[in-house]
Amino acid sequence: xxxxxxxxxxxxxxxxxxxxxxxxxxxxxxxxxxxxxxxxxxxxxxxxxxxxxxxxxxxxxxxxxxxxxxxxxxxxxxxxxxxxxxxxxxxxxxxxxxxxxxxxxxxxxxxxxxxxxxxxxxxxxxxxxxxxxxxxxxxxxxxxxxxxxxxxxxxxxxxxxxxxxxxxxxxxxxxxxxxxxxxxxxxxxxxxxxxxxxxxxxxxxxxxxxxxxxxxxxxxxxxxxxxxxxxxxxxxxxxxxxxxxxxxxxxxxxxxxxxxxxxxxxxxxxxxxxxxxxxxxxxxxxxxxxxxxxxxxxxxxxxxxxxxxxxxxxxxxxxxxxxxxxxxxxxxxxxxxxxxxxxxxxxxxxxxxxxxxxxxxxxxxxxxxxxxxxxxxxxxxxxxxxxxxxxxxxxxxxxxxxxxxxxxxxxxxxxx
Amino acid sequence: xxxxxxxxxxxxxxxxxxxxxxxxxxxxxxxxxxxxxxxxxxxxxxxxxxxxxxxxxxxxxxxxxxxxxxxxxxxxxxxxxxxxxxxxxxxxxxxxxxxxxxxxxxxxxxxxxxxxxxxxxxxxxxxxxxxxxxxxxxxxxxxxxxxxxxxxxxxxxxxxxxxxxxxxxxxxxxxxxxxxxxxxxxxxxxxxxxxxxxxxxxxxxxxxxxxxxxxxxxxxxxxxxxxxxxxxxxxxxxxxxxxxxxxxxxxxxxxxxxxxxxxxxxxxxxxxxxxxxxxxxxxxxxxxxxxxxxxxxxxxxx
Numbered sequence: 001x002x003x004x005x006x007x008x009x010x011x012x013x014x015x016x017x018x019x020x021x022x023x024x025x026x027x028x029x030x031x032x033x034x035x036x037x038x039x040x041x042x043x044x045x046x047x048x049x050x051x052x053x054x055x056x057x058x059x060x061x062x063x064x065x066x067x068x069x070x071x072x073x074x075x076x077x078x079x080x081x082x083x084x085x086x087x088x089x090x091x092x093x094x095x096x097x098x099x100x101x102x103x104x105x106x107x108x109x110x111x112x113x114x115x116x117x118x119x120x121x122x123x124x125x126x127x128x129x130x131x132x133x134x135x136x137x138x139x140x141x142x143x144x145x146x147x148x149x150x151x152x153x154x155x156x157x158x159x160x161x162x163x164x165x166x167x168x169x170x171x172x173x174x175x176x177x178x179x180x181x182x183x184x185x186x187x188x189x190x191x192x193x194x195x196x197x198x199x200x201x202x203x204x205x206x207x208x209x210x211x212x213x214x215x216x217x218x219x220x221x222x223x224x225x226x227x228x229x230x231x232x233x234x235x236x237x238x239x240x241x242x243x244x245x246x247x248x249x250x251x252x253x254x255x256x257x258x259x260x261x262x263x264x265x266x267x268x269x270x271x272x273x274x275x276x277x278x279x280x281x282x283x284x285x286x287x288x289x290x291x292x293x294x295x296x297x298x299x300x301x302x303x304x305x306x307x308x309x310x311x312x313x314x315x316x317x318x319x320x321x322x323x324x325x326x327x328x329x330x331x332x333x334x335x336x337x338x339x340x341x342x343x344x345x346x347x348x349x350x351x352x353x354x355x356x357x358x359x360x361x362x363x364x365x366x367x368x369x370x371x372x373x374x375x376x377x378x379x380x381x382x383x384x385x386x387x388x389x390x391x392x393x394x395x396x397x398x399x400x401x402x403x404x405x406x407x408x409x410x411x412x413x414x415x416x
Numbered sequence: 417x418x419x420x421x422x423x424x425x426x427x428x429x430x431x432x433x434x435x436x437x438x439x440x441x442x443x444x445x446x447x448x449x450x451x452x453x454x455x456x457x458x459x460x461x462x463x464x465x466x467x468x469x470x471x472x473x474x475x476x477x478x479x480x481x482x483x484x485x486x487x488x489x490x491x492x493x494x495x496x497x498x499x500x501x502x503x504x505x506x507x508x509x510x511x512x513x514x515x516x517x518x519x520x521x522x523x524x525x526x527x528x529x530x531x532x533x534x535x536x537x538x539x540x541x542x543x544x545x546x547x548x549x550x551x552x553x554x555x556x557x558x559x560x561x562x563x564x565x566x567x568x569x570x571x572x573x574x575x576x577x578x579x580x581x582x583x584x585x586x587x588x589x590x591x592x593x594x595x596x597x598x599x600x601x602x603x604x605x606x607x608x609x610x611x612x613x614x615x616x617x618x619x620x621x622x623x624x625x626x627x628x629x630x631x632x633x634x635x636x637x638x639x640x641x642x643x644x645x646x647x648x649x650x651x652x653x654x655x656x657x658x659x660x661x662x663x664x665x666x667x668x669x670x671x672x673x674x675x676x677x678x679x680x681x682x683x684x685x686x687x688x689x690x691x692x693x694x695x696x697x698x699x700x701x702x703x704x705x706x707x708x709x710x711x712x713x714x715x716x717x718x
Contacts (some may be wrong), residue, residue, distance in 0.1 A: 006458050007426065011419040023650050026660040026668065049458045060661055071657040071673065074585075082425065082456070089421035090473045097427065097469035098434060098474050098487055099667040105485040127482040128473045138517055149422065166490035169517050174499075176555060177511040181502045184587060185529055190498035193423040194491075203556040206597070209590040213654050219418045222494070225525040226417075256530040260653045313533065331715060345536040374648075374688040381711035394518075403691035408706050410713065 004042055006049040007088035012286055015216045017043040018068075018083055021055075021281065025067025025215055028060065028072075050082045072210040076203040078183060080215040081192040095132060096142050099124045100152075101165060110155065110162040113140050165299045171198055179203040184208065186258070187225070189218045211263025223288040224267055227253045228248065231297035232290050233272065239284040251280070254296045254304050257314045266314040270300050277304060279314040312348055312364065313371035326372050327363040329355060329385035336384070339382070346375065359384065422492060429454035429463055430487075434474060437481040447479070487617045495523035510551045532589070539592025540609045550614055554596055557582045557616065559657065562599070565617040568610055575612075578603070579619045631676040636697040637686065639668045645692035652685065669696075683708070 008014055017040075019025060032040045045064055048055050056069045070079060103111065103119050111119070117136050120401070125131035143163055146152035155162045171178070175198050182191025183205070214221070227234045233252045240247055253271035257279065258265050265282040277300075306315045310323055334340045343352045343362055350364030366372060369390050376383070380401070388394035405411055421427055430449040436442040451460045477480050491499075499515055501523040541547050553615070557564045561637040566581045576585055580601040585594050585608070594608040639649055646668060650660065657673040674682045683704050686693055695702050 005425070005462070006456055008422060023654055024660060025658075026662050040505070052457050056659070057667055058659065058661065062662070065661070067659070068658045069659065072655045074674075076584075079631045084418060085423055085425040085428070086456070087419050087421045087424050089424070089426070091466070093421060094427065094430065095473050097422075098430065098483060101482045101487060101489055102485050105488075118549070124482045126472050127476060130470065132473050144706050149420075150496065151422075167517060168488065169491045169496070169499075169515060171515070172514055173513040176475045176510065177502065177513050180507075180511075181505070182686070184527060184589065185498075185502050185505065187418070187498060187501075189418060190495055190524075191502075194495055196423070196454075197429050204584055204715075205557055205582050206586045206588050208588040208595075209655060211589075211651075213651060222417050222524065225529055228529050229522065255527075257533050258530055259534050260532050260535045262648070263654055278543045308531075311533070341538075345538040347537075348534070357695050365639070373690075377688045378684040379691055380687050381708040382715060383712065383717050386717065400690040401712065402718065404709055405713065407691055408702070408709055410706065410709050 004102050005046065005088060006046050007086050009045065009088045011084070013045055013086075014046065014083060015286075017248065018047065018080065019213070021047060021066060022068040022070070022080065025056075025069070026060075026065055028065055030063060036231075038041065039363055042228075046086070047083075050086060051079055054079055064280070070212070072207065072212050073208050073226050076206055077195075078210075078212045078215060080212050081182075081189045083216070084189045084192075084218065085196075092134065092138065093142075094124075094133065095285065095368035096120075096134065096139065100142070100146075103383065104152070104163065104165040107153075107165055107167050110164045112162055116143075116163065123201065149379070161285060175201065180205050186256070187218055187222050189215065208384050209260065211260065213263040214258070214265045216284040217265060217285075219286055220282050220285050221265065223290065224253050224282075225254060227290050227292065228255070231293055232292070233292065233294045234269075235287075235289040235291055236285050237287040238280055241284075250291070251278075252297065252300060254300060256282075259313075263286060264314075268304065268314070268316065277307065277316055279316065307367075309349060310364075310366050314352075314364045315368035317367045323365040323367065325363070325365055325368045325387070325389035326350075326369050326376075327361065327385075327387040328376055328379070329359050329361045329382055330379050330382040331358055331384050332360055332382065339379075359386075363387075373397060417494065420492075422489070425455040426459065426463060429459065430467070430472070430474065433463075433467070433489045434481055434483055437475055437479060438483055438486055440480070440704075441458075442475070442479040444479070493521075494524070496521045501525045504621070509543060510548055512552060532592075535592050536590060536591075540594055547609065550608060550611060551585075551594070553614055554582050554585065554608070558584060562616050562620050564614050566596075566606065566614040567612045568606060569612065579617055612693075631674055633676050633679065634671060634673055634698070635682065635686070635695060635701050636669060636671045637693045637695045638663070639670055639689075640692045640694075641666045641668065642692050647691055649689060649693065679704075 029040055051068060054068045054070050056067055058065050099120050100116070103116060113136055117139055120134065143152055147154050147210065151166050153164050153166055171194060178191050178195050182188045182195055185191065233250060236249050237246045238249045250272045253267055253269045255268045256265060257268055266279040267282060267285065268277060268279050270277050330339065340360060343360055347362060349366065350362050353361050355361045369388055370393060386394050386397060418438050429451045432454055433442060433447050436446055436450065447464060451463050451503065464473045468477060474483065480617065496518055500518045500521045503518065504523055504526050552674040554564065561581065563579055563581055565577060567577050569575050578601045583597045583598055583599050586597050587594050596606045596608055596611070598604060598606065639645055651668065653672055659671045661669045685710060686695060695705050
């Protein structure tokens with residue numbers, strides 16, 4: 001039986017737990033993995049070790065609930081990044097790492113694997129009572145891994161391969177930019193890795209409306225960017241929206257859609273099976289494998305650019321004949337110009353028109369009316385007219401408002 | 417791709433420990449402190465024992481090391497690709513910086529590869545020279561703690577001139593705007609784009625370095641999990657401190673903490689969930705909802 005460690009080999013193992021603890025936080029121990037309560041205990045202990053300051057507990061009739069409670073506005077750096085800094089390694093990995101870079105301490109030093117091996121044994125490990133034994137193949141494997149990471153350079157001279165360290169990069173002028181972009185750019189965790197390399201300091205930035213839920217999907221996002229950039233298809237496992245069953249998919253990634261109002265990240269991609277463009281939630285994707293270049297990639301991007309004009313959220317439909325008309329009118333008093341400003345700045349693909357001295361009309365043709373509904377509800381108190389081409393949704397909207405009146409004891413329909 | 421021990425808290429902690437050992441000033445106490453600074457709450461046990469027991473052959477029992485140089489590691493390809501990506505973001509011009517050695521590096525992403533589809537369209541003018549100049553001056557004032565004087569026009573059209581201490585710059589991704597959070601004056605925050613001019617100043621009066629506090633309020637509501645409302649609400653309010661509890665098979669009680677100055681925003685965001693959220697506390701918040709609904713009744717929609 002292996003003993004507990006706060007480090008993990010595979011991030012996928014912790015991804016779902018992190019999400020449950022941070023986003024939901026109302027499940028008791030029994031509701032997690034019924035097959036293995038030990039797994040739950042280990043993952044909870046790990047997350048507590050990384051993020052103990054944010055861990056909260058509450059006792060309910062169902063048992064003790066554990067959750068993460070973070071006011072992201074009060075934090076200058078995303079605490080969830082810590083989970084990406086918990087990768088396990090072997091005793092040999094860490095020992096070799098620091099010795100290698102001590103030998104190759106400037107880019108001008110070039111050594112063969114044999115020379116490195118001799119130096120490791122004679123000048124470093126011999127200082128210890130029971131020196132570790134590395135064989136040359138272990139060293140070569142590590143050197144190859146580091147060449148792939150770009151931190152070691154290999155160079156062939158005659159029959160010999162010489163290894164040296166890559167040039168260092170001066171980050172001293174970039175610290176402010178790292179503080180900002182590590183929170184405000186995609187894959188910000190990489191910025192956090194860079195900040196670990198500079199002196200401790202107090203960041204001059206804080207962040208409002210700062211969604212950090214996507215942190216756990218950083219690796220998926222980075223893989224998708226690589227695929228988009230190289231115009232390649234991918235294979236992945238996707239959790240089905242309805243049946244929640246994992247499905248293998250083969251798609252061509254086109255663009256990442258990120259919400260700054262709920263933190264969701266979606267991949268817009270062309271399904272090679274159904275020949276349609278769909279959106280896939282990043283938190284439902286895993287096991288990404290980048291495949292070959294898709295030769296009609298640029299054509300797909302052109303098609304998608306046309307669809308984007310009618311997307312309110314992330315839903316798109318390959319058949320533009322299925323556009324739905326959404327229209328509503330609001331009442332705006334003279335001293336409420338901020339409402340007009342709201343309509344203008346939040347209208348996305350829609351249009352706003354003044355219809356008379358006190359009324360403004362919004363209209364748009366979109367793929368999915370239901371995506372616009374929550375936004376229209378934010379104007380409750382001033383909606384005077386609705387006109388949806390989907391009459392069922394229009395009626396549902398009105399019924400919802402009736403239900404809201406009833407919920408707060410204001411039954412009896414409109415009073416005008 | 418991202419999950420690698422090269423970026424791990426343990427490697428960072430050991431790097432700091434070895435740095436001290438190379439400089440011949442590592443002690444058990446300083447080693448412990450460096451682990452606490454760089455790693456996790458249970459890390460000290462593993463890291464210190466692994467070094468002391470020579471499982472990791474880097475530090476000897478007397479806290480000296482056979483290493484001769486301060487540990488450093490070049491940037492990985494991934495780190496360089498991310499840096500190259502942020503260099504193509506228009507907001508990079510706000511920063512007076514240069515990163516040499518990235519000419520041959522492919523960016524991890526470009527602005528064309530992703531879209532923040534629900535960002536407000538009236539964001540700050542990040543590429544305006546005047547805006548950049550203001551941003552850089554305020555950023556420097558925050559770091560050097562120098563007081564500044566700003567000129568801005570208030571909502572009633574009056575021009576104001578205020579001396580203040582810049583605390584930090586707060587960025588909202590939704591608004592795509594920076595706000596200056598200030599201390600030492602009667603206002604707590606200013607939209608950076610609305611500051612007409614600013615400069616360093618010498619003030620005669622003593623400015624209080626304590627920023628104005630924004631009262632933290634609580635709102636509780638019951639949520640009926642229809643049309644996926646639970647997941648939508650938990651994601652939508654994920655950025656706030658919150659607590660959720662199941663109170664019935666399909667019903668949840670959720671409590672959120674928010675800043676008083678954001679009350680109207682929280683109110684309309686709750687309204688966006690329609691009849692699936694019923695605010696229960698505090699009564700004053702319930703009244704705000706009722707007022708909106710009462711006004712809606714007067715609109716003659718139904």
